[in-house]
Amino acid sequence: MGGNSNVADVASLLCEPSRANMLQSLLDGRFHTATELAVIAGITPQTASYHLSLMLELKVVTVKKNGRHRYYQLADGQIAQVLESLLCIAPSEKINSLKKFNQNQAIRFARTCYDHLAGKLGVHLTETMVKMGILHPSGADFALTEEGKIFLTNFGIDVLRAQKKRRSFARCCLDWSERRYHLAGSLGHALLEKLFALSWIEQLPESRAVKVTETGAEGFKNVFAIQ
Amino acid sequence: MGGNSNVADVASLLCEPSRANMLQSLLDGRFHTATELAVIAGITPQTASYHLSLMLELKVVTVKKNGRHRYYQLADGQIAQVLESLLCIAPSEKINSLKKFNQNQAIRFARTCYDHLAGKLGVHLTETMVKMGILHPSGADFALTEEGKIFLTNFGIDVLRAQKKRRSFARCCLDWSERRYHLAGSLGHALLEKLFALSWIEQLPESRAVKVTETGAEGFKNVFAIQ
DNA sequence: CAAATATTTCGGCTATCATCGAAATATGAA
């Protein structure tokens, strides 16, 4: 008896370098136009259109039209999870320029993993919340403690709203660069949104890396004792 | 800036149904001959040979020759990890026969995940060991407690030898069927070997499902309070 | 209204991959 043949279908989404590139770019959680994605993947808009249609059909991405622009983003976090998993095993790309080195460092330090914070900062923040008694590990998830609920509500997160969502609440996501877990799920999403709203972090242009602002450095230090 | 283009290379290993099927079969941790794998994948031995050569070259499988037979197995657990991850997201195959239903149940109940125990039993055993204070979760791994070291040594596992191995010691592996973690790493491997040695479990013919023996049912009940 | 821009569609091309029949090679059994 063989295996689940749908595995090959999922893998085929990612085995084509152009598609893999575009999907990894979409891990930044932003909308991207078709033309932008074409440039990122190094293909013509016609070829990009071909791939995007395929991914739309397979419900991997969603699209919003705004005038003549088509804005694409990841449909949900499932493909992000597979991407992180493949990134765990794929050899790192060779770094042969200072620019690539800096980009690699930035991505490793802090990035969005579709809709939550990943990288060194994401993992560090998660582990700090465990130490502070906000979260505690529970199987493939984190459990939010009572104290944690109070803490995060005071921090400005609508915990109840996050809990009500149908998706997983506080899932562990294996970070490909740190090889440890960061917080995902609707709570991870809410936390990321709050960090942006507070301007503690901001997105870098054309990258899924995020940068900690001066405000953020103060905030992480004062609220989470992270520096 | 795009992503890591090596992701597509890894995914391309699994996007071809024949290869994906063979690799999933190898998750049972056994050796399989080239002809067996051809049958499993529903292709001719020539085609199987073509794919196996490719996977040998990419160091995904290893081969041992014994007379005219060629015995293949997974090189290490990395591709197993990607497979489990893809199985988390891939739609389940439709079950349209009683035989398939039984096979699916067996796989879900207990199976080898290349070199450690997975499925409901694998997860349950892992969670029980956490409750018993043998293991405790620690990031992407489990930490073995002092009591746990004593317990497992008394159970007949050479814990020190497992610790000395260069691979990860007690890694969390996300179980695609339970969506929770089971124990992987060299400790997970040693535990699986012990369960086989005690004849608490045995492999089913032509499947990566494993069956609990009567001896095993007693053993799990008496030693781990699992029933 | 014309020009510019973004995107899609169409048709065709090319490269590559998976397949297998036939044959060759390697090993074991009678």
Add this chain to the structure above:
DNA sequence: TTCATATTTCGATGATAGCCGAAATATTTG
């Protein structure tokens, strides 16, 4: 030594996927 089995190699074939130029369509701008 011959025959049988397992596996690999070779060469050919067909399918398909990704690509893009040209053109069409949709929307915005001047």
